[in-house]
Amino acid sequence: MGKTGTNPKAILDLDRIVHEPARLAILTVLASAEEVAFLFLQRVTGLSKGNLSSHTQKLEGAGYLETVKAFQGRIPVTSFRITEDGRTALRAYHQQLRALLPKEGKP
Amino acid sequence: MGKTGTNPKAILDLDRIVHEPARLAILTVLASAEEVAFLFLQRVTGLSKGNLSSHTQKLEGAGYLETVKAFQGRIPVTSFRITEDGRTALRAYHQQLRALLPKEGKP
DNA sequence: GAAACAAGTTTGTATTGCAAACTTGTTTTG
């Protein structure tokens, strides 16, 4: 009896900021560390610098992360931290995905 | 111990055809029925006609569904069926999502 | 038979995602 099907309209409500794979990757990394440096984030996601830059800007615009600019000696280092809003959005997104996934082992 | 984090690069490999919410909604509906009429699909997804038309065309181009044009009496009725490839792609997508979701009840 | 309606498709536009080119500063080297 368990109709698995979520209401298809709910799928259209997914947070597009989070849904974009590059940004989901970024948020996923940020969620597991206190602060992450630009170059580390680039290596671990495999994104190009330009791409990473614009996606982090978008995430910052959405209030999902904050940018920390500092100096390591005399070279500039940009790092990111996920915000509370970002964490909340990511969790909400995960919940939405869970809701739309069929229970493991459907025909 | 249990590092939940999937490799972030894997997130970038998500099938973009399926990942788009409108198309995911469409495929989800199609996967649960043998054949679905255009207008029914429109009502259940909430998509506009134009939108639905172009997304189904894209899915057809990808080989994920097939279009069936018929007549109900004398009015034309367009319906869709998911293909084997479509079903495979949807299942693969579900697997990828499961892999990146943290186990229920993380801090 | 003209006017409203139905079922889809095509067209136009604004938004994106992406990488190449640029900027600013630092290190290396001839």
Add this chain to the structure above:
DNA sequence: CAAAACAAGTTTGCAATACAAACTTGTTTC
């Protein structure tokens, strides 16, 4: 020590979307 190479990011330009408004073709209704 000047110039060339390099590093860290950002901005710019372009191709690909996603979306809805306008159009097309055919059918009822009045």
